[in-house]
Amino acid sequence: MDETQAISILKKGNPQGLEQLVRCYQVQAVQTAYLIVGDRTHAEDIAQAAFLKAAEKIHQFDSKRAFAPWFFRIVINDAIKACSRHMGHLSISIAEELDVSPEWLQDPNPGPDELLDTAETRRVVWKALQQLTPKQRAAIVMRYFLGMKDHEISGELHRSLSSIKWSLHAAKKRLRSLLGEAIIPQNPGSPAGNSKHDEGKRP
C-alpha cells in the first residue's frame, strides 16, 4: 500500500491506512519532535498524538497536496506548543520573538558551508539549537531536517510564505552567530572560518 492508498483508505475509515502512515513517517516524526523539544520520551508522545490528530483531521486533508508537509505541521506545531507551555511563551507573537526585519530577505546567506559532521560539531550544533526559540528551532528543522520548501512550510494558502522566510532567515542568522561563537574560536583554520562570506561577519 502506498501513501496515496493509505490516505484514501484512512479517509474511508480504515485504520490500516493510519498504520501505513505511521510506518512511513514515525521515525521522521519522532526525530523532528526531538530536535525541537530535546527530549525523546516527550518527542514520542508528540509524534503519537500527531498521528492520532492526523487521523482525526484527515477529512481536512486535501489529497491533491503532499501529505508530509501537512502532517509535519501538526508535529511541529505540537512540539512548539509543548516548548511554549514549558516556557510560558504561548502568547508571544512570532514577530516579537524574531524581531522580524525585511532586511534579512537580502541576507546573502553567509554561513559555515562546510561544517564537518563530527561529534564535536554535533554537540555544538545541538547546543546552538537549544539557544534558539522554539519557533526558530522549528524553522531550522523544517527547512534543513525535513527538507521542506518554503512554500510547503507556508501552508495551503501561502499565507505565511514571507513570514516563514523571515523566520528562517532570523533562525539562520541566530544559529550562524551561535555557531560562529562556538566553533570558530576553536577551529580558526576550519573551512567555516575561511568562508569568504563570513569575513567581517563574525562576532
Added chain:
Amino acid sequence: MSDKPIRLILQSIANESVPPVEINLWPRVSEGLMTNRKISRPRPLPALRRRFALPALIMFALLIITLVVVGPERVLAALRGLLGYIPGIGLVDESTGLRILPSPVSLEREGITVSVLQAVLDSERTVILYRADGIPASAYPARELDPFCNLHPQLRLQDGTFLDITEGGGHGWASGYETRLVYPPTPADTAEANFFIPCLEGTSPGAAPENWELALSFAPAPADMTVYPVIDITESPEITAPPEEGEAMGLYLERVIELDDSFILIGSFRQGNDLPGAMVMGISPWPEITDAHGQPLPYEIPTDLGPPSYEPGVFPWAYQIPRGFASPLTLTIESVDVQFPSETTFTFDTGDHPQQGQEWDLDQEFQVAGHAVHLISATRLEKGYEFRFTSDASVSGVAIEDTENIPIGGSGGGRLGEFSAGLEYADPIPSGLLSFRISGLTARQTGPWTLAWEPPQSDEPAEILVVPQACLTLDRWLQAVENPAPLPQDLTGTMIVHGDIGQAEQAPAPEDFGIFALELESGERHILGPGTWSSLSPDGSQAAYSWTDGLHLVDLASWKDRLLPGTSGNDYSPRWSPDGSRIAFVRIDDLNLYVVNSDGSDLQRVTEGREYEQLVGWLPEGMTLVYAIPGYDGMELRFLDLLTGAVSDGFVIEKGKGLDAAISPDGKMIAFIDLAPGHMGYGLYLAQLDGSDRRLLAQLDHWGISDLHWSPDGAWLIASITNTDVPDEQITPALINPYTCEVIPLVGVEGYVQGWSP
C-alpha cells in the same frame, strides 16, 4: 549557508539520539485509537475550520473520536438502544424520556455572541448544538505556526464533575462556527449545568474573550416534540456483528428514518467471506443512487449520525434522499479496492557505488495474487530506491518491504496498471545485493453491488423530484478526450497557465510549477517563471502574478518583469480592470480587497471588515468589483461600487468548495462551481448575474472541475478537468461552449488556465 551540511548534522544528531531501529509507534498509536490510555492532551474538535468538508469524511472524524473515547463496544451497545432521530441532534433513546434545553441561551462579549442553540439529553448521551459568531479575523492566528485554541468545551455539573466530549463536528464560516458536541449522559437528577468554553475554536490565545460560561437548565421534552422513529429493518439485533459464515460481499440496508421531506437509509457495505485473506480497503468512487428510471438522485450524508460500528471489512453508510422520486431507488457501488497479501520476493544488486538518479533495468515477472506483475526498473533516489511496475489494468499498486534493512519512509504512485513503489532510508543508504518482498497488491474489484429499496406505499409526494441533468457528463468528456475535435479556426489570443515549467520529460517537482503564457495561434510557450495566481490584462499585453515579494507585472512583448510597487508577499488573486488601468487583489494581511493603478500608484483598500473577501472580478463598466465572502450558507456574492463604496448583495453559492467563479465579458452571466445534486461531487453552473436561470452545465461525477475563465469574446468557457481516478491527478483544460455544450480538450496544455486575452 547551504542546506547540505546542516542537514547532515541534524540527521546525525537525530539518528544518534533517536535511532530509527528503536522507533515503533504503531502499537502506541493503535492503543491510543482504541483506549485513549496514552493520550493526555486535549483533542481538538474536527472540522470546525473546514468550511465545506465532505460529510462522509466528517463522519470518519466522528468515528475516530467516538472510538477513542468510548471504545467500540460501548458504541454498539449505545446505538442498539437508540430509537428516535432528531435532525441536527442525531439518534436518541426515548425509552427513559428525553430532556431538552427549553430555549437557546446566549452570551455576548466584545461583539462576539456564543449561543447554545439546542440540547437534548437521553439515557445514553447529552447532545449540545452551539454556535459562536462575530469573531473578528484578527482573533485568528495570521501564521500557520502560531498557537491557536484547540480546547473543547466542557459540561460542568452542579456536583463539580465535568463531562468531556465523545464526538464533535460542525462547520465554520468567516466570523464563526457551529458545532454539535456529544457528551456522556447527564445524570437524571441533574437539572442544571454550566457549558464552559475555555476559548473559541481556532483563535489565538488572548485574542478573543476566553472562559465563557453559559448556564443551562434542562426540562422534560414536551410531548409534542418531533422525534422521528428509526425503523430497524433487520431481523437480527446482532446486525453489527461480524459477517455470518457465508455472507456475501455487498450492500446491506439496516435502518430507515422517514423524515417529512426525505428518507435516511442506514446500512453497510460488507466484505463478507468472498475474499478470504484479502481486505477491502475502500469503496471507490462514491455510490450512485438512481430512481426507477435510472436517473441519478441527489443525496446527502447526514452529519449528525455517528457511524454505527467499525469492523474490518465493514463500511457503514448513511444517505439522505429527498422524497418524491420514482421508486424503487437503487443504490449502486461500482467497485472496491481490495488488498491481497503476498510473499513474493525479489533481489536487486545496486553495485558498490550506486549514484543518485542511476537506473537499473530489472525486467522481472511475478505472479502476485493471481495478477501478473512486471518489475520494470529500479532508480536510486536521494534517500533510497524506487521500483517501477506494470500489471493488468485492475492493479493500482503493490506494497514492498525491505527484508533486511529498516526504511524510514516509503513512496509510490501511478495509475491503474502502471505504478511505482519506493523505500527511503536513513544514512547510510543500503547498497549491494538487496532483498525485497512484495507484501501486498491492491487491485480494483468491480461489482457492481446494488441494493434496491422501495419506500412505504403511503409515500405519495406532493411534488415530483426534478433533478437537474448536466449536458456535459464524464462519458461525454471521455469521448471528447478519446476523439478530440479540432480547435476552432477563430481561436486566438493568449492564455496564461499555471503548470509545469520544469524540463521536459522529467516528472515535475513542486518547485517546477510556475507560470507560462501560451499563444494560441502559434502554440508558442513562454515561461514567465515561478509564481501563482496569474491573470492577463484585458488587451493581453501584460500579465500579473503573485510571488513571495509581491505582485509582479510582466510585459508580454518584452518579457520584462517588474514588482508592482506597494504590494507584498501576502497579496493574491490579481484581477485587471476592464480598461487595464487598475488591478484589484486580495491582501491576506487583513483579509481585504485592494485596488491599485497598474503603475503602482493610488493603492487603496476598498473593503474592510471581518470577512475574508475572495475576488471574482470586475463588471465591464469598470467601477464594480464582484467578490464573495464565506457565510453560514456558503459563498455570499457581493457587488462593490468603487465610486460610492456601496455594497449590494448577490446570491449565495451554496456549499461551494471555496470560490470558483467567472463573470462573462458582457457582465451578464456568471459561471461557478457548486455542489451537484445527485453526486458527491461538484458541477459547473451557469446563471444570470443575479443567480436566476441557473443551469447545470457540466458534472463529471467525482472528477474535478475548476479554474473557470471566459474567452475574450464570451463564446467559450475554459475549465480545468482533473482526473481523480489516478494517484497523480491529471489536469486537462477544456473548452466548453456554454450554449451548445460542445467540449474540446486542450490536450498538451498541462496546467490550470488562469486567464485568456485577445
